[in-house]
Amino acid sequence: MTSINVYIADDHPVVRKGMVRLLKTFERVGQVKEAADGKELLALLTNDRPHIIILDIEMPVMGGVDTVKAVLQRFPNVKILILTMHSEEVLVRRLLDMGVNGFLTKSSGPEEIEKAIYAIMDNDFYKNAITENAQGIAGAEENEGRRKLTIREIEILLLICKEMTSREISERLHISEKTFFNHRTNIMEKTGSKSNIGLLKYALRKGIIST
Template identity: 45%
Template sequence: MKKLPPLIKIAVVDDHQLFRVGVVALLSDYNDMEVVLEASNGKDLLTQLKKTTPHLVLLDIEMPEMNGIETTLALKKEYPDIKIIILTMHNEEEFIFDLMNKGANGFLPKDKSVETVVDAIYSVMQKGYYYNDQITQAIIKGNSGHLKAPELFNKAASLTEREIEIIKLICEQKTNREIGELLFISARTVDNHKTNIFTKIGSKTTIGIVMFAMQAKLIS
């Protein structure tokens, strides 16, 4: 897994000030995390990002001026290295699938405990994504009609044996270095393979690879 930075810099984006204050207070108990930015909507966040760049954003969905979905798309375009965890009261599976497909790294209902939120932060920072049973079911059901069978077959058939090996190891949450050690190749070579995989399956994120692997039944 990827090594954590000494201090995880976090942005909290929500139009309810009391919620932001509560999150900041709860995370203050963790010495390896710091909320470096608070914003009331996506537009406010993008303005502040010109001065401060966090590692991760805890992002609400329903906000004025620029909502969480629009903000997710903007972040993935302008700041692709920033991780995103969605915090919301919505928990419909179609909604979760759509957000993960747009590039969110994790999803949590707002009523989850601070321990669960912290676990999700660590997971996203180390692995690139956070899954729980609810997210997994949403991805499986969402993927059931996402690609038509011929398109799915053609994409899967275009993958080499080595690329399929790498996809399976990515789904096991292995880093490029760990994959390289297991396959006796360099981390740079792994990265080149991942670039080819992204091109072949039409994805831009690690989550996209996992979603494709589920649908193509490359993993159980």
């Protein structure tokens, strides 16, 4: 078995650098490259491509979700390991549907990270509490009669819950405010909310965010 090339994308230098240093200590890991956001990561991919990409799901410039989409569209065989703060259940579910290969929290220890990388290389998937949990709620959500939120909608819901204004969110996502409002209206319809207050409560109930 040849060595595993790993790229990491995370906007927090501390996390990123620490991860790079850690990865290099792993026996089976070969080349390691880093990027501060999705755009940088995609730039790296023009020349060569890694076996595994470790991706922070909450990056400012190009969000994790967009990055997953872009990467998998161009290189369907690249494995993706998601770094997530809180285990946002619905979001995890969507990312799994997109073909992501595993999840880690930023508080994971070195052993777990190494285990995840090897599991993904050998079995194509790293199974842990986060992914287990997501299986459970998939069904539950269906039962409520309401349609599922799309990835874009979850992305928007997360930003709303961060106390960002409509302007800020639309600028961040490079869409018009109109489009933002359309999404927001759709989310409210799907979640049975009347306002941002209702949206935040929904996100809390569903574990999309934690208090």
